Amino acid sequence: MIQEQTMVILKRLLVSFLMIVILVVSIFFMMHLLPGDPFQQYYSPELDNRIAEQVKTKFGLDKPVSIQFIYWLKNIFSGDFGFSLVYKKPVSELISSSITVTLSISLTAFILQIILTIPLGLFLLKHNGKKIDLLIDKLALVIYSAPSFVVAIILIYAGSILTRLFPSSQLYSYNFYEMNSIERLFDLLHHLTLPVLTLTITSISFSIRYLRQSLIEISNQEFVTTLRSTGIPENILRRKHILPNALISYITILGLEIGSLLSKTLITEMVFSLPGIGRLMVGSIFTRDYPVIIACVMISGFMVILGNLIADILIARFNPKFSFEVIT
Amino acid sequence: MRKSIIPSFFLFLSLFVFFSCKSDKEIQRPGTSGGNLFIAIKNDIDFFNPLYSNDINSGLINDLIFSSLTYSEFNTDSGKLEYYPGLARSWKIADDQKSITYFLNTNLKWSDGKNFTSRDVYYSYFLYTHPDVMSVRQDVERFFIHDKDKKIIPEKSFQIINDSVITFNFEFGVDDPLFITGLPIISEHIFSKIPLNEIFKSELNFKPVGIGPFKLENYSRQQQIILRRNDSSYFDKIPFIEKLIFKVIPDYNSRINQLKNGEIDLMTDVRPEDAEILKNNFPEINVEAIKGRDYDYVGWNHIDQLTFKKSNGKILKPHPLFGNKEIRLALSMAINRKEILEGYFEEYATLAETPISPIFKSFVNEKLKPVPFDPSEAKKILEKHGWKDTDNDGIIDKNGKPFKFKLSIAAGKPHREFAATMIKKDLKKIGIEVEIETLETSFFFSKLFGRELDAWIAGWTVPLDLELEAFWGSDLKKNFFNVYGYQNFEIDKIFSDFKNAKSKDEKRNLMFKFQEIIHQDQPVTFLYWIDNIIAFNKKLKNVKFNPVAYTNRIWEWFISK
Numbered sequence: 001m002i003q004e005q006t007m008v009i010l011k012r013l014l015v016s017f018l019m020i021v022i023l024v025v026s027i028f029f030m031m032h033l034l035p036g037d038p039f040q041q042y043y044s045p046e047l048d049n050r051i052a053e054q055v056k057t058k059f060g061l062d063k064p065v066s067i068q069f070i071y072w073l074k075n076i077f078s079g080d081f082g083f084s085l086v087y088k089k090p091v092s093e094l095i096s097s098s099i100t101v102t103l104s105i106s107l108t109a110f111i112l113q114i115i116l117t118i119p120l121g122l123f124l125l126k127h128n129g130k131k132i133d134l135l136i137d138k139l140a141l142v143i144y145s146a147p148s149f150v151v152a153i154i155l156i157y158a159g160s161i162l163t164r165l166f167p168s169s170q171l172y173s174y175n176f177y178e179m180n181s182i183e184r185l186f187d188l189l190h191h192l193t194l195p196v197l198t199l200t201i202t203s204i205s206f207s208i209r210y211l212r213q214s215l216i217e218i219s220n221q222e223f224v225t226t227l228r229s230t231g232i233p234e235n236i237l238r239r240k241h242i243l244p245n246a247l248i249s250y251i252t253i254l255g256l257e258i259g260s261l262l263s264k265t266l267i268t269e270m271v272f273s274l275p276g277i278g279r280l281m282v283g284s285i286f287t288r289d290y291p292v293i294i295a296c297v298m299i300s301g302f303m304v305i306l307g308n309l310i311a312d313i314l315i316a317r318f319n320p321k322f323s324f325e326v327i328t
Numbered sequence: 329m330r331k332s333i334i335p336s337f338f339l340f341l342s343l344f345v346f347f348s349c350k351s352d353k354e355i356q357r358p359g360t361s362g363g364n365l366f367i368a369i370k371n372d373i374d375f376f377n378p379l380y381s382n383d384i385n386s387g388l389i390n391d392l393i394f395s396s397l398t399y400s401e402f403n404t405d406s407g408k409l410e411y412y413p414g415l416a417r418s419w420k421i422a423d424d425q426k427s428i429t430y431f432l433n434t435n436l437k438w439s440d441g442k443n444f445t446s447r448d449v450y451y452s453y454f455l456y457t458h459p460d461v462m463s464v465r466q467d468v469e470r471f472f473i474h475d476k477d478k479k480i481i482p483e484k485s486f487q488i489i490n491d492s493v494i495t496f497n498f499e500f501g502v503d504d505p506l507f508i509t510g511l512p513i514i515s516e517h518i519f520s521k522i523p524l525n526e527i528f529k530s531e532l533n534f535k536p537v538g539i540g541p542f543k544l545e546n547y548s549r550q551q552q553i554i555l556r557r558n559d560s561s562y563f564d565k566i567p568f569i570e571k572l573i574f575k576v577i578p579d580y581n582s583r584i585n586q587l588k589n590g591e592i593d594l595m596t597d598v599r600p601e602d603a604e605i606l607k608n609n610f611p612e613i614n615v616e617a618i619k620g621r622d623y624d625y626v627g628w629n630h631i632d633q634l635t636f637k638k639s640n641g642k643i644l645k646p647h648p649l650f651g652n653k654e655i656r657l658a659l660s661m662a663i664n665r666k667e668i669l670e671g672y673f674e675e676y677a678t679l680a681e682t683p684i685s686p687i688f689k690s691f692v693n694e695k696l697k698p699v700p701f702d703p704s705e706a707k708k709i710l711e712k713h714g715w716k717d718t719d720n721d722g723i724i725d726k727n728g729k730p731f732k733f734k735l736s737i738a739a740g741k742p743h744r745e746f747a748a749t750m751i752k753k754d755l756k757k758i759g760i761e762v763e764i765e766t767l768e769t770s771f772f773f774s775k776l777f778g779r780e781l782d783a784w785i786a787g788w789t790v791p792l793d794l795e796l797e798a799f800w801g802s803d804l805k806k807n808f809f810n811v812y813g814y815q816n817f818e819i820d821k822i823f824s825d826f827k828n829a830k831s832k833d834e835k836r837n838l839m840f841k842f843q844e845i846i847h848q849d850q851p852v853t854f855l856y857w858i859d860n861i862i863a864f865n866k867k868l869k870n871v872k873f874n875p876v877a878y879t880n881r882i883w884e885w886f887i888s889k
Contacts, residue, residue, distance in 0.1 A: 035774045054462055058528070087549075088375070088529055097549065153581070161589055168591065169582050170551055174366070174573045177546050273577045275550035283371075283550075283578075288770055 009313065016305045023301045024294060028072065031290045032065045059085055072294075082291035086284065091295045094280060099299065101171060102276035105192060106265045109199030114254070117204055121211035121246070122238055128216060137212065143205035148264040152198040152271040159194050166194050169273035195272045199264055203257060210253050214246040248315055255311020259304040363887035364571040365868065368583040368595040372550050372576045376536035378512040379455055379463040379527065388879045389574060392555055393538035394512035395562075397430050397449065402792070402875045404619070407689025409792055409876070411506045415444065415513055415539065415562070425501035428509060432492045437560055438515050439536075439543040446494040450486045451516035453496075453509075457482065460524040471498050471508050503829065507793050513539070541567050541883045550576050557883075568886035587613065587863055594864040596878060599742070600676045603861045614866050617859035618873045619687050621790040623680045624744065626663070626735075626751065626853040628656050629782050631813035636779060641805065644813065649733055650783070656850040658709035660699045662758045667701075668750045669856050672743050676861055680854035682843040683799065685790050687875055690836055693843040699850070707758045717759050724759035732761035736784040738772035744785045747855065751785075776811050787858070792876065794839065797823040800846070814851035 056062045060071060075082060081091035120136075127133045143151060160168035167173075172187050179187060218224065219242050227241055228234075266278030273279075281296035283289075375381040378390045397416040400409050416430040436444040455461045457469035457480050472485035487495045496509050518537050522530050536544050542555035553574040557567040575592060577583045584602050586592045588610060598606070598615065606613045628650035635645040650656055669677050681698050684691050710716075715724040715731055723730045735751060737744045745766070752762040762783075767775065775781050788799060788809070801807035801823055802815040822842045829835045862878055864871065867888050874880040 035771045054459070055528075058462065058525075083529065086374070088380075088533065094549075156582075156585065161585060164589070168586055168589065169577055170575060171548075172551075174364070174552055174554060174575070271579055271582065273551070273575075273579065273582060275548075279550060279578070286768075286770060 012309055012312065016309055019305055020298065020301050024298050025069075027294055027297045028069055028290075029065065031288075031293055032068070034288065059083070061085075072291075081295040084284075084289055084292050086287045086289040086292070091291045094292060095277070095295050095299060098275060098277045098280045101274055102262075102265055102269070102278060105195050105199060105268070105274070105276070106261050108192070108196050109203060109265075110254075110258070110261060112196065112200045113203040113207060113257075116200070117207045117211055117250075118243070118247075120204070120208055121215055122243065124208070124212045125215040125219060125238055125242070126234075128219075133212075137209065140205040140209050143201060144209065146202075147267070148198060148202045149267050149271050151202050152194070152268055155194050155198055155201075156271070159197075167191050168194070169271075171274050195268050195274060198268050198271075199261065202264055203261060206260070207250065207253060207257065211246060211250050214249045215242055218242045218245045251311055251314050255308045258307030262300050262303060360886045360889055361568050362570045363568075363889075364573055365569050365594065365885070365887065366573045366575060366592040368577045368586060368592045369553075369574050370576075370578055370580075370583070370597070373547075373553055373574075375533045376544060376547070377533040378514065379461060379465070380533065382464045385574075388877050389553060389555070390512060390536075391540070391877065392542040392572070392879060392882065393536050393540045393544060394514060395538070395540040396510045396512050397432075398506055398510055399880075400507070400510060400792075400876055401880055402687065404687060404875065407687060407691070409504075409507065411510075415449075419506070421505050425498070425503070425505060427495055427497045428505040429489070429493060429495040430509070432494070433562055434492045436539055436562055438517075438539050439558060439560075440515075440518075442515065442517050442537075444513075444515075444539055445491045446488045447491075448513055448516045449494050450482070450488050451520060452511065452513045453486045454482045455514070455519060455524070455527070456511055457485075458524055462525075462528055465511055468508060468511065471500075471502055473497055473499055501828075501830075503827070503835070504793060515539075542572060545571065552576060567883035569882070572882070587865075590865070593868055594862065596860055596862050598861040598863045600673050600861065603676065603863070604674070606863050612866050613863050614868075614871075615861060615863050616871075616873060617676050617861050618875055618878065619678070619685075620857065620860050620875050621685045621687065621792070622787055622860070623683065623685070623790070623857045624747065624785060624787040624855040625680070626659075626747075626855065627776075627781070627784045627786060627812050628659065628852060629779065629812060630815070630851065631779070633779055633782075636813075644804075644815070647782070647813075648729070649731065652713065653849045653851075654709050655713060655715075656853070657699070658706040658758075659755070659760075660850050660853040661702045661709075662706040662760075663751055663754050663853055664701045665699075665853075665855055668747045671750065672746045673856065673858065676859040677856040678859075680857050682846050682854065683788070683790060683796060684794070684839060684843055685857055688790075688794065690832070691794065691839040693840040693847075695840075696843060696847050699847075699853075703754070703758050710758065715759075722759060723761050730761065731759065732763070733782045734763045734765045736765045736767055736772060736775070736781045738769040738786070739766050740769065743858075747785055777808065779811060779813065785855075794826075796842070800842075800851070812851055814849070816845060816849060819845055 053062070060068060072082065079092070081095065083089070084091055084094055087094055124133045124136060156168045159166040167190065170191060172184070172191055173179075176184060176187055215238075219238075224237065224242060227237055232241075262278075265276065266282065268274070269276040269278040270282060277296055277299060280292060281300070284292035284296065369385045371383065371385065373381070373386040373389055374383045375386060376390065376393065378387075378394055381387055381390050396414050398411040398419070399414045400411050402408075403410050413433075415432060415436065417433050418431045420429045422428070430449070432444070432446055432449070438444060453468075456463050456465050457472065459466065469480045473481050475481055485497055487497060489495060496505065498505065498508070502508055515537050518532060519527060522532065527533075534547065538544075538558075539561070541558055541561045543558045544553070545556040546552070546554040553576075555572040555574075557570055559566060575586075577586065577592075580599070583592070583595050584598070587595050588606075603615050603617075607615050629647050630651055632645040632647050632651070635643050646652065650659075665679055669679060678686060679698060681696055682693065684693070686692055710724060710731075714726045716726075717724050719725065721730075723732060725731065735748050737748050748764045752764055755762050772784075776784060776786065790796070798807050798809045800810060800814060800819055802810075802817060802820050804810055804813060804815075819842060822838050822845075826835060826838045826842075829838060860878070862873060869886050869888050871885050872881060
């Protein structure tokens, strides 16, 4: 059984790898098909446009796209993402400094979302049909319908402009590099509170409605009625029997949520001026910095595929009835 | 009558105190030393190296870290650029304007403690002009001395006389030698260690060793740039403000909120609607508008793009709609520019008639009458050229073809979106149908420089030296910014004469003539000169903004306690 599972996971990993390859290859060609020029910064009335041509040659962008692709592929297998046309730095250096920020806020929001959604779901199940349940459900719907930047702006208004409790942008204070480790930690937490809250609130608004629905459905199933008739206290029934069953579909949603969380992180980074992958990617798209865009897409694609893979494995682990073959 | 010796004694004492304190930089100038100034910037710096830095904010920051031989300031009263001693204490220009000799300040040190000498000046210009370096300022080489293969000869062009004297020699007599030799100076001892074609990728481009009024203290990509005042800077420029913190905040609303909130002290490019809100509701904030060199225009493509592309730029066939100057004039007359200006900019813009900004006072041809808003006259002109509504569909037509076109704008520019809507409305009234096309910025510029657009709204900045050939010269391959395809050989002659003009009067007359022709030809419809609205906290004192750069003389600003 274990060997079979390992084989299936390996197969799944192979499929995921192929998906990333397809994604990156298509992005490479799509980027080069896009109109626009990363060397527009060299267009100046005071400057002969031959300088732009010279720089293009320097970066090998004067060659046909197919040749550029072969060079790029060769480099990528040796772990070289290339050189940023705009930042004039190795892409790996840019990615490594940005990914820490993105992962910090998105993972914190992800964990917070799980920690908060489950008790909140149980609370709503307990008060199913009551005013508080309907209120939270409708509120979640409103937040879910609103784009994440609206939530961010509301939080900035409340947390920064009105109450002046939190800074409205940046990752840390200007004098961060003069602080000791503990002060730095608090400074980071202070700056990341609003962005993390933005992501957590928007994520919960989706997952709570899903979990609530799932909990209600399970609680109406026959096995729950049977268990209830045996006199099991409601608390235990909810936590030990209804919740584990509802969690299976919730985990599936969590896997998908990783992708959505990344897109929300991208917007959140822009609003809060955080130097993460999202901001790097958006800036690079505007300047047509191909190597950076491709690397960012590769990283985010990898994260989404990995998230889904983990979710699939977890579902299979939690649900013994669920066949591995189903997910392959 | 015998004078009392007591007042004389006090006078003598005061004079003594005054002169003994003269060497103390802090006491000489009125201001309070210390404090931090938070400035919001839209985008991060591109390079801490003037060889490659090509973005406005990056240029301003680099000018604070590096210094030039002189520093320039635009005199808004005379409308001229004026120069003051920088790294050079004085200079001498040859009578034939073919050379300039600088006498450098000898006791200056780079921020790493090494001495500044004329070798640094030589090496800076050597790098700027060397093709392997790929500097964005490489074009400056055209002024200097070349061999028969048209290669610059650095030793002849930048001649070191001794450690503190250097002479620049030009190929021909130049109009403004100070302007040409005004590029920031970088250190030889840092860059001479790197192969020329590797400087572009060097890490040192982000670890600047400068000699300016500030030095880099901390740089965090996409977050902040902290400059600390350079206490070993030259004597009259040690700033009062301790630190300048440039916060990178890409979102406009975040910038304005942080200004209101006190998280930042200064921001530029405030939108007119916010300027009014700040003025009325935030008493702690000052709002100032700087008249500048940026104008918006409606571009009309003069050439038929398809023929141009197919012939690889060899055949220039007039554009079916905008190839005729009278049609262009009619379009200019049909657009109510004043309504657009008042509707969006209120008092923060001035109508434009030619590409010479009103700040260049002596060069503005005051005799030219503004193009009037006269839709009925516009209609008559169009009728004269055969454009009539023959099929009564509300759109004028000629040979069965309706007068309709796409007006393209780059996304994210609310003032251009507003102008496009108003232009569409105005032109509809004379029977022209306009479809507004909003394009992603990079896509827009790629189409613009590819001459693929019919009509568009964009903006240019007029260079301080009024070198306008790149925008209006007839050679379309060479003059990359002449995206409209305008050709007038009389204008080319003016540019050529302007370069060789010996006196300011001669230059002025040529510029007057240039404006007359442009006004007649209406190659574009000039909309307005846009002010740069700057908002800053009132705790910031002694602030005088200049069209050259808002940070000019920042060393004189101080923060009141």
